[in-house]
Amino acid sequence: MPTVTYAGHDVIVNDEGFFTDPSRWREEMAPEIAKAAGIDELTPRHWQVITFMRDQYRVKGTGPTVRVLGKTSGVGVKELYQLFPRGPAKTAARIAGIPKPRGCI
Amino acid sequence: MTASIEKVSIIVSKGSLEGIYPGLIMANGARAEGIEASMFFTFFGLDAVSRKRHEHIKVATVGNPGLHVATLIGSLPGMPGLMTSYLERKLEKLDIPPIPEFIEMIADSGAGIYGCQASCDLFGLTKDDLIDQVQAIITVGEFYSLAAGGQIIFT
Numbered sequence: 001m002p003t004v005t006y007a008g009h010d011v012i013v014n015d016e017g018f019f020t021d022p023s024r025w026r027e028e029m030a031p032e033i034a035k036a037a038g039i040d041e042l043t044p045r046h047w048q049v050i051t052f053m054r055d056q057y058r059v060k061g062t063g064p065t066v067r068v069l070g071k072t073s074g075v076g077v078k079e080l081y082q083l084f085p086r087g088p089a090k091t092a093a094r095i096a097g098i099p100k101p102r103g104c105i
Numbered sequence: 106m107t108a109s110i111e112k113v114s115i116i117v118s119k120g121s122l123e124g125i126y127p128g129l130i131m132a133n134g135a136r137a138e139g140i141e142a143s144m145f146f147t148f149f150g151l152d153a154v155s156r157k158r159h160e161h162i163k164v165a166t167v168g169n170p171g172l173h174v175a176t177l178i179g180s181l182p183g184m185p186g187l188m189t190s191y192l193e194r195k196l197e198k199l200d201i202p203p204i205p206e207f208i209e210m211i212a213d214s215g216a217g218i219y220g221c222q223a224s225c226d227l228f229g230l231t232k233d234d235l236i237d238q239v240q241a242i243i244t245v246g247e248f249y250s251l252a253a254g255g256q257i258i259f260t
Contacts (some may be wrong), residue, residue, distance in 0.1 A: 005186075014244075018212075031126050035215075042210065065200055066133075066210070066214070067200055067202060067210060068138055068200065070210065076213070077210050077213035077214060078213040078214075081136070081214050085139065085215075086138075086139030087136070087138050087139040087144070088135045089137060090137060090138065090139070091139075104130055104134055105130070105134075105199070105200050105201055105202075
């Protein structure tokens with residue numbers, strides 16, 4: 001699996017760019033991961049979602065679905081797709097350094 | 106990089122719960138992966154976007170061998186409602202939304218929602234009879250233009 005450097009730290013990611021070890025993630029890495037995922041600038045609204053993803057992962061061991069994000073992160077589904085056009089749950093999980101949520105919804 | 110799908114157009118032609126959900130799950134799943142998606146509701150599939158019917162979609166309890174309920178029992182009064190609420194509870198546990206909420210979510214994800222012109226003519230429906238998420242009632246030709254360059258999935 002590839003090793004990439006974010007904010008001066010080497011991390012191992014899988015073929016889709018997701019961290020294999022979420023504990024290696026640091027906040028200062030997020031803007032660089034976001035750029036690699038096609039998002040040029042992280043706004044406070046992006047951060048609200050990213051922080052929520054990390055919190056959910058800590059509690060549940062998996063990232064939330066778009067439905068859960070839309071209902072409980074404080075950012076609705078429409079805005080989620082504006083912030084993360086290539087898929088909110090997937091892109092936000094990647095930027096938050098947690099595994100890609102696996103599920104059909 | 107391996108091959109990727111950039112765009113899907115999903116046709117929903119059936120009006121039963123089990124006829125509608127697969128198309129919704131595929132459209133929502135496409136958007137979640139960043140794939141462009143649109144949905145085209147035709148024939149009884151229009152019930153999924155009909156103001157009058159979208160909250161009352163039922164499982165087919167007759168003529169549905171996969172359900173493993175004898176036809177005579179499936180035809181008893183109240184059976185469709187009973188089986189539907191049983192399945193709805195199971196779907197909710199899996200975080201799969203009810204049909205009206207699901208379609209709203211898919212529309213919010215940026216997917217296009219369309220009704221079929223020929224079916225609307227057949228059933229005497231106008232845009233006012235369809236939920237707000239329906240962007241337009243379109244002809245089959247317009248559907249093909251919209252679908253151009255992507256994959257078409259018929260359900």
